[in-house]
Amino acid sequence: MIPSVPLIRRVPPGQSYFAAVEVQLPQVLTNPLNMSPGCTDGFISVNNLYATQALNYLQIQTTSADVNVSGVNSAASSSFSFQTITGNIYLQNANINSLSVNTISGNVNLVPVKSTSLDISTTSGNIQTTGSVALQYAGFTTTSGELMGDIAIGSRIKQLSTSGDVTLSIPLTGTISTAYALSFQTTSGVINSQFTGPIAGSIAVASTSGPVRVLGGSVSAIQSTNSQFRARLAGAHPPAT
Structure with missing residues (x-):
């Protein structure tokens, strides 16, 4: 068990105080930490x-x-x-x-992170991901912050933004039979995402006024201004708008 280390020194009014606490652990622990x-x-x-x-x-x-x-x-x-x-x-x-x-x-930086499930939320902070992996689910929510970089997806990704821009590369790491679910939603932000890898499942894009560009495999979708888009990814093309 790691002990709680209270700061006991009384700090006079108007003065600041800095304390550094370092805890080193043995390389093997028998109980969960x-x-x-x-x-x-x-x-x-x-x-x-x-x-x-x-x-x-x-x-x-x-x-x-x-x-x-x-x-x-x-x-x-x-x-x-x-x-x-x-x-x-x-x-x-x-x-x-x-x-x-x-x-x-x-700001949030993932360089790189491997996770089964991750959920990242900011208001105005930016999100940068480089070489990261989400084996099952990745969720990103921003208001005005930007989302950029790349993240490999094993199954699902959901991205929500209000006015923040999104530029994301998404390698798909599952098999050809994996039922992917890719979802992108914005109010006025710009979404520019591209996925690569075995393609099966569904994609959903919703935008109020922001331009959306999603590319991948045999699917090339450009959707903007007061519209929603859904298509199958297994070789299907989006309906004409």
């Missing part, structure tokens, strides 16, 4: 955890503090949850079962 660090500002860093350390649950809540998680191989049933207001979130070389990220104006 649950961690819930938190702070207002500064930064929180979780680095170089092995699968043998059985990190099962990691929850981080901050106001303006940045969060950096790298070199983490978690337990098979692990659940990670990060929440900030203005703090940025960086995940590098992380293997996670379930990932949930929520921030207001902080």
Whole structure:
């Protein structure tokens, strides 16, 4: 068990105080490890955890503090949850079962992250993903923040934006029989997405006034202004608009 480390020193009015706490773990733990660090500002860093350390649950809540998680191989049933207001979130070389990220104006960087399921939500913060993988589900929600980069999808992706632009490359990693479900929705943002790989399943695009361009395999869809689009991906072309 990791002990709670309270800050006991009394800080005089008008003065600030910085405390650094470092915890080192043995390379092998017999019981699942649950961690819930938190702070207002500064930064929180979780680095170089092995699968043998059985990190099962990691929850981080901050106001303006940045969060950096790298070199983490978690337990098979692990659940990670990060929440900030203005703090940025960086995940590098992380293997996670379930990932949930929520921030207001902080940016989110996944470089790269492998996850069974991930759900990333920002208001004005940008989302950048590079070389990441979602084996089952990836969800991205932004208001005015941008979503960019690439993420490999094993089954489903759902992207929602209000005015934020989306530029995303989506390698499909399942088999030819995988029933993919790809969903893109925006109000006034621009969506430009391209997928590659075995194609089967369905695609849904909804836009109020933003232009949408989705390309992949034998499907080439361009949809914009007050319209919705649905098509089969197995060799079908979208209906004429």
